[in-house]
Amino acid sequence: MGDISCSNGINGYSSSNGNGHAQRKSCWYEEEIEENLRWCFALNSILHTGATQYQDIQLLDTKPFGKALVIDGKLQSAEIDEFIYHESLVHPALLHHVNPKSIFIMGGGEGSTARELLRHRTVEKVVMCDIDQEVVDFCKSYLVVNREAFRDPRLDLVINDARAELERREELYDVIIGDLADPIEGGPCYQLYTKSFYEFTIKPRLNEGGIFVTQAGPAGVFSHTEVFSCIYNTLRQVFKCKFTDKRKFL
């Protein structure tokens, strides 16, 4: 190393900026959970970034969670654990029903709720009504795990506002499922969580013994106040007797 001359008396080049930390430099997705709290996960790649008519959408390939769908900057669903949400949304209702044949999904454009529903052999027809054509197309091409569901002949995919679609249709359903974004004031799904919607749109479209189930946001010790408790209280007023009424909700 005497072959390189350093005025500072050190013979040779410093390696302090060398490769030692190379593995720590990386691409990250960062989400603000709330103002003073955020979480970050490492990225393999950004598969898609775009804006549809209704929302901003990203599909990320993340290191800790696999493929992840981000809508309006908020993680919606990730490959590694989306089954927890979708199985919990679908199976209790379908197992509780004596003979679920016809199902209506409000939202669900990702395809995972349909996938879980179509595992039930009793199911003859699933109407999946999502407002956003582009999200649906996008999930169809990227989410391999739902590809079969999207091709299932029992699936009737409709692009429309779920409320308008339910009001337009005359047929009844054994199970209606709300697989929607949280009810944010001014957001696209707000109207799908109201008392009048439950009373005058959902209820009349349920068969005798029909079941209504909806996602209702996080239900943690603190987070339940965000939307869960409101949705629970709203439901309670419409579906008075949970288990004795011919129409119940889970």
Place this chain on the structure above:
Amino acid sequence: MGDISCSNGINGYSSSNGNGHAQRKSCWYEEEIEENLRWCFALNSILHTGATQYQDIQLLDTKPFGKALVIDGKLQSAEIDEFIYHESLVHPALLHHVNPKSIFIMGGGEGSTARELLRHRTVEKVVMCDIDQEVVDFCKSYLVVNREAFRDPRLDLVINDARAELERREELYDVIIGDLADPIEGGPCYQLYTKSFYEFTIKPRLNEGGIFVTQAGPAGVFSHTEVFSCIYNTLRQVFKCKFTDKRKFL
């Protein structure tokens, strides 16, 4: 909003998790400049991630700097300002030389040094010798701004170790340019910054009046101690009289 019931006395759903902060959630590249210091820039997309035989390589589409080339986790070059480095490397030497016709680039696989060289009408031949075929191929396809340079008939692109190539060749050059990574002990470029390399490989390959110029790392008030001062002192011993010797360096 009386249409939604909240047990907490608030009528309607909280909007605290709404879209207010949506624009702040994003994908970031994060680089550790040193152990306790890092910088982050927002990403549009990750154009490429991969490993060649010699190095890890990423091409990122960044919001503040445009396309950015990251080698071994360290930002090498960005669309928005690479011209500053490449113009400074090339033009002083070429303008200082009376009639620069033949040039040898050590490294330079990105293509930008060649691009600047080929702007000089006197230049008849540019040998660009980079060790990493994949990086060169990769830059050829992605870096639109250098596409014309890569196609220029005056460019002779060689994939080899620059030292071996210079030793193998018998022809002399008017200008030899080192467009290399910093000399990190154990790194691929270390041998291209030594006194013996300058003395026994570079010097003999320069024409009368020939100029040698090399990148030498950051030269800031503090950062010059990393590699700049070492390189400067090494050069000073080989090219004794900067401006009176027939061979000089800038």
Place this chain on the structure above:
Amino acid sequence: MGDISCSNGINGYSSSNGNGHAQRKSCWYEEEIEENLRWCFALNSILHTGATQYQDIQLLDTKPFGKALVIDGKLQSAEIDEFIYHESLVHPALLHHVNPKSIFIMGGGEGSTARELLRHRTVEKVVMCDIDQEVVDFCKSYLVVNREAFRDPRLDLVINDARAELERREELYDVIIGDLADPIEGGPCYQLYTKSFYEFTIKPRLNEGGIFVTQAGPAGVFSHTEVFSCIYNTLRQVFKCKFTDKRKFL
């Protein structure tokens, strides 16, 4: 504004670097939950940073969680929600016991487990045995909410290894509580989660009808594999019949 001259034709100074984003700049605590996942919370201040004989310790005043205790770079406990952990650790065992009078806490230096225990009027004596004098002193001075517990005459605070202390003592306890760090191989608490420890140290120190309860790490759908399932399976082998054995665990 004609009073300021800009060569770029804009009259006056740019405000792009102004105060618009000032509120976004801040101090953050960042923790790697796992290699590719981290979370960050905003800081009001760093109340204390130091190293004891056994561990690194920080007390942070955080914006989202209030005061937070960080041991060896891992968030242990935060003002806003520590009650969830400590109430769950203490109250089921104490309510399940017919007449809990004497309690032994392994660890618990923070003071919160003692605080919850001392709310039970039947409790006559709480031995709290933590290995780290400095952590205890530190929590005594900073954690206002536990101040009363630390002063309670029923509390017998001992600085020692919990295993050694239990083996040294001859008295029996109605409830023994493990309020410890996770069992990491080579870590200080590993020996306090083994079958032989449960069999030969814990069991002999429980009164007839005595209850042993231990923290057992996170029990999530994925995270239970870290330590929870191991601890559960170890306990099951020692305390064979959960509810019929005279000694049970919760």
Place this chain on the structure above:
Amino acid sequence: MGDISCSNGINGYSSSNGNGHAQRKSCWYEEEIEENLRWCFALNSILHTGATQYQDIQLLDTKPFGKALVIDGKLQSAEIDEFIYHESLVHPALLHHVNPKSIFIMGGGEGSTARELLRHRTVEKVVMCDIDQEVVDFCKSYLVVNREAFRDPRLDLVINDARAELERREELYDVIIGDLADPIEGGPCYQLYTKSFYEFTIKPRLNEGGIFVTQAGPAGVFSHTEVFSCIYNTLRQVFKCKFTDKRKFL
């Protein structure tokens, strides 16, 4: 390790969440340089956080830069390199002046400009006029390196708006120095960078041969457009002949 039972066939507790990464978890200061670019440096502690009548102020003890003063969420000055800014601001002007005796500092509450000025033996009087009493008090107590300067009998510390103070005073100065925040529209210093201020307030307060020098923001290849070029052009109009006029600026 057979002493611990794992249902997953692994004997003993996972160490994946162990101490391996402990050293990477830390407290960081994060600043948005611009919307898509930020930098972060590791913190030892937050020495002070507060708001004065005029600005938010933080004193941080940082790992890479030592003590750092942050005003309105923007790093102003750091222990390790503030000398570069302050020496450059002070010494060229003072060395260029034949016999600088009386100096007026606009701003400079940190004390470092005064410190450098008072190193010149010719200097008999330094008026330092900062608007923010609290910042001055705060720097007096925390910035050990400026303690001597604050005690120097030649220093006359005035708390006032620099413009008002200069207009109020009748005495003339050999050197007037602007050690101010950047001119942000609506910000507290905007008026101290205008043509009329230079013409009607500064110029009349300079002695024959007097020098005016001001900080002018960053002067980088890109960043000079923020404020530097504007300030330069404004100065040029007021101090017409840089070196031949009896009053010049540097």
